[in-house]
Amino acid sequence: xxxxxxxxxxxxxxxxxxxxxxxxxxxxxxxxxxxxxxxxxxxxxxxxxxxxxxxxxxxxxxxxxxxxxxxxxxxxxxxxxxxxxxxxxxxxxxxxxxxxxxxxxxxxxxxxxxxxxxxxxxxxxxxxxxxxxxxxxxxxxxxxxxxxxxxxxxxxxxxxxxxxxxxxxxxxxxxxxxxxxxxxxxxxxxxxxxxxxxxxxxxxxxxxxxxxxxxxxxxxxxxxxxxxxx
Numbered sequence: 001x002x003x004x005x006x007x008x009x010x011x012x013x014x015x016x017x018x019x020x021x022x023x024x025x026x027x028x029x030x031x032x033x034x035x036x037x038x039x040x041x042x043x044x045x046x047x048x049x050x051x052x053x054x055x056x057x058x059x060x061x062x063x064x065x066x067x068x069x070x071x072x073x074x075x076x077x078x079x080x081x082x083x084x085x086x087x088x089x090x091x092x093x094x095x096x097x098x099x100x101x102x103x104x105x106x107x108x109x110x111x112x113x114x115x116x117x118x119x120x121x122x123x124x125x126x127x128x129x130x131x132x133x134x135x136x137x138x139x140x141x142x143x144x145x146x147x148x149x150x151x152x153x154x155x156x157x158x159x160x161x162x163x164x165x166x167x168x169x170x171x172x173x174x175x176x177x178x179x180x181x182x183x184x185x186x187x188x189x190x191x192x193x194x195x196x197x198x199x200x201x202x203x204x205x206x207x208x209x210x211x212x213x214x215x216x217x218x219x220x221x222x223x224x225x226x227x228x229x230x
Contacts, residue, residue, distance in 0.1 A: 046171040047164070048147070055139035056132060057086035061219070063114070063125070064091060067107050076100050079123075081214060090126035097121065136166060144169055 061084070068078050077100050079093040095101040098121055105118040113131040117124050127135075140163050147169065148161055160172035201207035204221055215221070 046173075048143075048169045048171065050140050050143050050167045050169060052136035052139045052167045053086040055135050056089050056127070057084060059127070059135055060084050060086065060089070060091045063108065063111065064093065067093070067104050070107050071100070071103060074103065076103050079104070088126065089132045090124065092125075093123045095121045095123070140167065140169060147171060 064079075064082055064084075071078055077096050079095050079100075081094045082091060084091045093101070093104055095104065101118055101121050101123050104123045105116055108114055108116040108123065108125045113127055114125045115128060144161050144163065148159065151159055151161075151171070151173065160170075162170055164170045201210055207221060208215075
């Protein structure tokens with residue numbers, strides 16, 4: 001009986017020995033196969049605020065630019081002044097005549113995301129709450145995508161990025177002990193910002209004269225190539 005069991009014991013011992021060796025190897029190299037969270041290995045925890053109001057402001061400026069371009073095509077005077085409230089998602093346009101205001105009102109009224117009113121030479125419009133929420137949510141999601149791409153270089157295992165509240169983003173970086181380096185990486189890449197063109201002229205003086213020597217709120221003068229202006 002003892003002789004017959006010997007091959008079995010040898011094979012069994014080899015199996016258990018192999019399992020033990022593999023287990024020891026796996027334990028010493030576990031980080032290669034398992035991504036630990038920040039609660040197990042430590043790391044950096046960041047909370048970032050997103051300027052969601054800037055996204056709403058850009059949407060308001062885009063609507064004003066669309067109206068201005070359409071009025072220009074019809075040779076109708078552009079608004080003398082504009083006021084923007086990005087926190088409420090509203091804006092007002094003041095015209096030199098009620099007829100121009102009426103044309104702007106008709107254009108803005110076609111947008112189902114807007115509530116538009118006209119009173120004399122003044123046109124007011126505002127986004128509905130659902131559209132404002134969509135704009136803000138998209139701004140947060142866009143920033144999450146950008147941050148993830150910028151932090152991939154850390155190779156920090158499982159990077160956790162998720163929204164918190166209406167305008168915050170939480171970033172968890174396991175195995176990253178230098179929060180300043182993480183912050184620097186997040187803000188190091190250039191941000192390409194697209195802004196609509198409100199109006200143009202050959203010189204700054206001519207442009208200011210066309211606008212009544214007052215820049216509409218939320219706009220700035222940017223120098224461009226003179227060859228691009230007829």
